[in-house]
Structure formats: C-alpha cells, structure tokens
Amino acid sequence: MDLPNVRRRGLKRTGVYAGLTLGAMFAGLPVLWMALSSFKSNSEIFEYPPRIITDNFSFDAYTTILTDPAKLRFFLNSYVIGLSVVALTLVVAIFAAYAFSRYDFPLKRVLNVVVISVQAVPPITLLIPYFGLMVTLGLYNTYPGLILTYLVFTLPYAIIMMTGYFNTLPKELDEAVKVDGAGPLTALWRILVPISVPGLVSVGLYTFMIAWNEFLFALTLTRTEDMRTVPIGIQLLMGQHSYEWNEMMAMSVLGCVPILVLFLFFQRFFIGGMSAGAVKI
Amino acid sequence: MSQLTLRPAEAGDGGPQARRPGPRPGRLRRSLTPYLYLLPTVLLLVALMVLPIVMVVGYSVMDNVITTRSSESVGLDNYVEVVTDPVFHTAIRNTLYFTVVSVLAHLVLGLAFALLLNSAFVGRWAKAIFRAIYVLPWLFTIAVVAVLWRLLLNPNGVVNYLLDVTGFIDGNVEWLADPDTALHAVTFINIWCGYPFFMISLLAGLQGIPKDLYEAARVDGASAFRQFWHVTIPQLKPIIISMALLDFIWTTQQFALIWMTTGGGPINVTEMLSTFTYKLAFSKYEFSMASTSAVIILALSMVLAFFYVRHQKVRD
Numbered sequence: 001m002d003l004p005n006v007r008r009r010g011l012k013r014t015g016v017y018a019g020l021t022l023g024a025m026f027a028g029l030p031v032l033w034m035a036l037s038s039f040k041s042n043s044e045i046f047e048y049p050p051r052i053i054t055d056n057f058s059f060d061a062y063t064t065i066l067t068d069p070a071k072l073r074f075f076l077n078s079y080v081i082g083l084s085v086v087a088l089t090l091v092v093a094i095f096a097a098y099a100f101s102r103y104d105f106p107l108k109r110v111l112n113v114v115v116i117s118v119q120a121v122p123p124i125t126l127l128i129p130y131f132g133l134m135v136t137l138g139l140y141n142t143y144p145g146l147i148l149t150y151l152v153f154t155l156p157y158a159i160i161m162m163t164g165y166f167n168t169l170p171k172e173l174d175e176a177v178k179v180d181g182a183g184p185l186t187a188l189w190r191i192l193v194p195i196s197v198p199g200l201v202s203v204g205l206y207t208f209m210i211a212w213n214e215f216l217f218a219l220t221l222t223r224t225e226d227m228r229t230v231p232i233g234i235q236l237l238m239g240q241h242s243y244e245w246n247e248m249m250a251m252s253v254l255g256c257v258p259i260l261v262l263f264l265f266f267q268r269f270f271i272g273g274m275s276a277g278a279v280k281i
Numbered sequence: 282m283s284q285l286t287l288r289p290a291e292a293g294d295g296g297p298q299a300r301r302p303g304p305r306p307g308r309l310r311r312s313l314t315p316y317l318y319l320l321p322t323v324l325l326l327v328a329l330m331v332l333p334i335v336m337v338v339g340y341s342v343m344d345n346v347i348t349t350r351s352s353e354s355v356g357l358d359n360y361v362e363v364v365t366d367p368v369f370h371t372a373i374r375n376t377l378y379f380t381v382v383s384v385l386a387h388l389v390l391g392l393a394f395a396l397l398l399n400s401a402f403v404g405r406w407a408k409a410i411f412r413a414i415y416v417l418p419w420l421f422t423i424a425v426v427a428v429l430w431r432l433l434l435n436p437n438g439v440v441n442y443l444l445d446v447t448g449f450i451d452g453n454v455e456w457l458a459d460p461d462t463a464l465h466a467v468t469f470i471n472i473w474c475g476y477p478f479f480m481i482s483l484l485a486g487l488q489g490i491p492k493d494l495y496e497a498a499r500v501d502g503a504s505a506f507r508q509f510w511h512v513t514i515p516q517l518k519p520i521i522i523s524m525a526l527l528d529f530i531w532t533t534q535q536f537a538l539i540w541m542t543t544g545g546g547p548i549n550v551t552e553m554l555s556t557f558t559y560k561l562a563f564s565k566y567e568f569s570m571a572s573t574s575a576v577i578i579l580a581l582s583m584v585l586a587f588f589y590v591r592h593q594k595v596r597d
Contacts, residue, residue, distance in 0.1 A: 012402065013402040016397055016400045016402045016403065017402070017403075019393070019397045020397050020398075020403070020407075020411050023393075023394050023397065023411070023414075023415060024411055024414045024415070026473075027414050027415050027417050027418055027473075028414045028417060030418075030429055030430070030433055030473070031417055031418070031421075031429070033429075033432070033433060033439060034425075034429045034432065037432060045432070046435060046437035046438065048437070048442070049442060049446075050439045050442050091321075092321045092322055092325065093322075095318040095319070095321060095322070096318060096319050096321070096322040098318050099314075099315035099316075099318035099319045100319075103314065103315035103318075105312065105315045105316065107316075108315075111319065111323075113590055114326070115322075115326075116589075116590050116593060117583075117586045117587075117589075117590050118326065118330055119530075119586075120530045120582050120583065120585060120586030120589065121330065121334070121579065121582065121586075122533075122534045122555070122575070122578050122579060122582050123534060123536070124534065124536060124554075124555045124558050124559065124575055124578060125333075125334070125337060125575040125576065125578055125579040125582075126329075126330075126333050126334075126337070127558075127559070127562070127575070128337055128340065128347070128562055128568055128571055128572050128575055129332075129333035129334075129336035129337045129340070129572075130329075130333060131347070131562075132336065132346075132347050133332075133333065133336070148325075148329060149329070151325055151329070152325065152326075152329045152330060155322060155325065155326075159322065184314060209420075212422065213422040213423060213424075215422075215423055215424055215536070215537035215540075215541075216536050216537060216555075216559075219540075220563065230422070230424075231422050231423070231424035231425075231537070232424075234422075234424040234425060234428055235424055235541055238428065238431075238541070245432060248428050248432075249428070249429075249432065252421075252424075252425040252428050252429065255422055255424070255425055256420065256421055256422065256425055259420050259421075259422075260420060263413075263416070263420055264413075267409075267413070
C-alpha cells in the first residue's frame with residue numbers, strides 16, 4: 001500500500017471516530033449533566049458559571065428520596081404493576097402465538113391484521129371510554145385498572161414477536177412429542193416454551209419497559225398519591241412547593257435505574273427485540 | 282446478530298409449511314383448538330379495544346356524557362364544533378410539524394449513527410460502548426426526558442450558558458416559554474430521545490446486506506457515495522419505510538413530553554392533537570367534545586395504519 005493511501009485510511013478513521021465522539025456527546029452529555037446535578041445542592045443547580053462538581057457535593061437528594069415513604073411507594077407501585085403486566089402478557093401472548101404459529105384456521109389472516117393494526121390505535125382515543133369504564137367497574141385508582149389497561153398496549157407486539165420466534169423453531173419439535181401421545185398443550189409448555197426463553201426474555205423486557213414508562217393512563221386512571229407510579233411521581237415533584245431540582249434529578253436517576261440495569265444485563269435481547277421494529281415507547 | 286429474527290411481517294404467517302387439518306378423528310376439536318388458544322386475547326381485545334371504541338364513537342354524537350346521566354344525541358354537532366375550532370387547526374398544524382420534523386431527523390440521525398457504528402474502522406469494544414451510549418436517550422422514561430431538558434433549557438441553565446459564551450445567543454432565552462422557540466424546542470427534545478429506535482433497526486439491516494453487493498459495485502468502479510445510494514439505501518428501504526410509518530404513527534400520539542415540558546403553551550404554540558383532546562376532557566370536562574376529537578384522531582391514525590399493514594403484507 002502506498003503512502004497517500006495509508007494517509008487516506010488514517011484520515012477516514014479519524015473522521016469516523018470524530019463523528020462517533022460528536023454523537024456520543026449529543027446523546028450522553030445531557031444524561032451526564034442530569035446525574036451530576038443530582039449531587040448538587042438546590043442552590044447550586046443554576047450557579048453561574050455552571051460547574052461540574054460543586055462545593056456541596058453530596059448524596060443528600062438521594063437520601064431525601066429514599067427515606068420518604070411516599071416516594072418509595074411510587075417505586076413499589078411501578079414494580080407491582082410492571083411485573084404483573086409482564087406475567088399476564090407473557091401467558092396470554094404465548095397461547096396466541098402458539099395458535100398463529102402452529103395452526104391454520106379461517107380467521108387467521110383477519111385476526112393477524114387486527115393484532116397488527118391495534119398497535120396504531122391512539123391511546124388518547126381509548127382514554128375517555130377507559131375513564132368511564134374504570135369508574136363504572138370500580139377499577140379507578142386501583143392496580144387492576146392500570147394492569148388491564150397496559151395489557152392492551154403490550155399484547156399486540158408481544159404476540160407478534162412471539163409468533164415470529166415460534167416460527168423460527170422447527171415444528172418437528174412439537175410433532176415429536178405428539179407422536180408420543182402428548183397433547184398440544186404439553187408440546188407447548190414442555191418443548192416450545194423452554195427453548196423460547198431468549199424470546200420470552202426479550203418480550204418480557206419490553207413489556208416491563210412499556211409499563212414502567214407509561215404516563216397518560218397512570219396520570220388519568222389514578223387519583224391518590226399512594227397509587228401513583230414513578231413517572232407521575234416525577235411530575236408531582238415538579239409541581240410541589242418550589243422546584244427541588246436536585247431531588248427531581250435524583251428521582252429521575254433512580255427512576256431510570258431499573259431499565260438501565262435490565263439493559264446492561266440483557267443488552268443482546270434488547271437489541272434483538274428492538275430490531276424487530278415493533279416496539280412502542 | 283442474535284437468535285431473534287423477528288419481524289412484524291412474519292406475524293401469524295404460519296411459516297412456509299402451512300399445514301391443513303387432515304381427515305382424522307377429532308377434526309372438529311382440532312379445528313376449534315386455535316380459537317381456544319386465542320380466546321384470552323380476543324376477549325381482552327373486545328373488552329378493552331372494541332368496546333371502548335364503540336363507546337367513544339357513541340360519546341362523540343351525544344352531549345354531556347360522563348359528567349351527567351342525562352345525555353342526548355346531538356348528531357354531528359360536536360364534529361362541526363371541533364372541526365371549526367381554530368385551536369384544533371393549530372393542534373393539527375403543530376402535530377404535523379412536530380411529527381414530520383421528528384421522523385425525518387430520527388431517520389437521518391439513526392442512519393448516520395448506524396453507518397458510523399457499522400464502519401470497518403470501529404472495533405468490537407468501541408462499537409459496543411458507543412452503541413450503549415447512543416441507545417441511552419431511548420431508555421429514559423419520557424417523564425425523565427422532560428425533566429432533564431427543563432433543567433438544561435432553563436433560562437439560567439447550562440445550554441444558555443454555553444450558547445452565550447460561544448456567542449450564539451445574547452442573554453437568556455426561555456426556550457420552552459417563548460412562543461417563537463417552544464415548538465422547535467419540544468421537537469428537538471423528541472428528536473433527542475427517539476432516534477435510537479431507527480438506529481438499532483438500521484444497524485441490524487446494514488449487517489444483513491450481503492458483502493458481495495458492495496464488491497460488485499466496487500468492481501464497477503462505484504464511488505463510496507454511489508455505493509451508499511445504489512446499494513445501501515435500496516437494501517434498507519423496507520426497514521426505513523416500516524420504521525418511518527411506525528414512528529409517524531407514534532409521534533403523532535406523543536402526549537407526556539408535551540404535557541411535562543410546555544403543557545401545550547405558551548398560547549397554544551405547542552398544542553398537539555393529544556394535549557388538545559386531553560384538556561377538553563380533563564381540564565374543561567367537555568367529555569363529548571373530547572370524544573369527538575378522539576374519534577377524529579382515531580380515523581387519521583387508521584389511515585396511517587392501513588399503509589403500515591399494507592406495507593407489512595408486501596414485505597411478506
């Protein structure tokens with residue numbers, strides 16, 4: 001390789017890394033600033049000129065949040081609702097995906113289109129009738145009310161993803177069990193489900209994320225502070241007395257931790273599921 | 282790149298070896314089995330999707346729903362009122378601007394980052410680290426994104442400081458409270474937290490393009506740009522169209538970000554269809570009008586959904 005060529009490669013390489021660094025600053029610096037602000041005292045948040053680490057660097061904001069039962073309750077609510085939604089979504093989606101993947105039936109095409117298109121139904125359209133329904137059914141301001149609501153948003157993509165996953169598994173697997181005289185249910189739970197764990201993890205992660213992040217229905221279908229979830233808790237902090245920016249930032253960091261931890265441990269599943277292109281924020 | 286080769290297009294496709302029920306005993310039971318498995322899904326969708334939609338359409342042609350027990354049919358009066366409301370027009374214009382700019386920027390940024398990450402110069406570890414950083418904004422709850430940017434864009438915040446020091450602005454700009462900048466500011470925030478969705482899918486798409494296509498192009502003497510334009514883009518086209526449609530549908534529905542940053546203000550400059558409807562219902566308690574607006578939004582979304590479903594079928 002001649003010299004100009006080497007130099008050109010070096011130049012290209014520099015260009016690529018410069019681009020990557022710029023991108024990383026665009027994505028990462030705001031997040032870093034949020035984390036740094038959570039260690040400041042409230043009076044130092046808008047200090048002029050801004051400093052990265054201030055004199056009163058402390059974990060006080062975190063201590064305040066983590067010792068306040070009302071704020072811990074937001075986290076408890078989010079976990080209870082998130083985990084329930086994951087469990088229910090997986091069970092219902094596994095059955096539905098099994099039907100779509102392993103059977104042929106007259107309404108298959110229609111039901112399939114229905115499942116794909118309900119993803120496009122705007123949440124705001126459902127909000128008003130849900131409000132009426134939940135009040136009528138006595139589910140307003142309860143866990144079951146929110147859990148049922150979230151199922152509608154998690155099920156369609158969970159079914160689509162699980163069907164896709166089951167389709168990649170050879171059907172000889174379940175046929176082999178049936179030859180031994182077992183029914184289709186045994187084939188599903190003994191064979192298909194155990195080998196679909198990666199797909200289930202991926203679906204479960206997304207389901208949890210949707211439930212953890214949901215805002216509109218959590219805002220509208222709950223009323224008392226002890227039923228609020230983390231996103232609403234963050235919004236409530238903004239309204240309360242004066243702005244406690246350091247506490248808001250600490251609460252935000254804490255509110256993101258579950259998703260960040262899940263992402264770090266299961267990056268592969270997240271990425272795999274994301275490329276499925278059927279995931280709603 | 283992973284075992285997951287899931288695409289919405291494959292949903293319910295039954296694989297290439299679709300089987301017919303053979304003429305054997307228990308045929309009726311067998312033909313009913315799939316419906317049994319789908320029963321929970323169908324029940325949930327009827328109770329929580331079909332029924333509410335019927336209800337909201339019903340509300341939209343009545344007056345005084347939810348707040349009182351005595352509501353009467355008013356025909357299409359509500360529709361006339363909503364469609365002629367100037368704030369509704371503003372909301373449509375804002376939603377269109379917000380959505381079109383967001384989707385285009387998501388696509389451009391997502392593609393740029395995916396191309397950078399996919400570059401042969403980037404090692405495995407560097408790639409994993411940069412990818413994790415790039416995905417970061419997407420992992421944050423919208424509530425957190427909103428609070429975070431209210432901190433950064435605060436008149437006394439760090440963004441103003443940096444822009445002031447570098448001479449781009451003079452004095453303190455109230456990005457989210459100034460009618461001239463608020464809509465651009467919320468759009469920018471939405472761009473910041475939404476591009477990773479495109480990036481990851483496009484990255485997977487890039488890795489799936491056969492290498493020999495590029496070799497063939499190089500043999501023909503195609504420049505890097507021509508390779509990008511004539512090989513990369515056509516190969517990514519199905520993913521791009523499907524992502525763009527999904528993003529378009531979802532961005533038009535964005536509520537939390539607007540609600541927590543500007544609440545639709547100042548003087549309606551960031552009012553979206555979603556915040557307009559929400560306020561009708563839960564600030565003004567005009568549930569009939571809100572239902573009407575909600576039905577109009579549903580109709581618009583279904584047009585988009587039609588194109589999405591059709592595109593998915595073509596991909597089959």
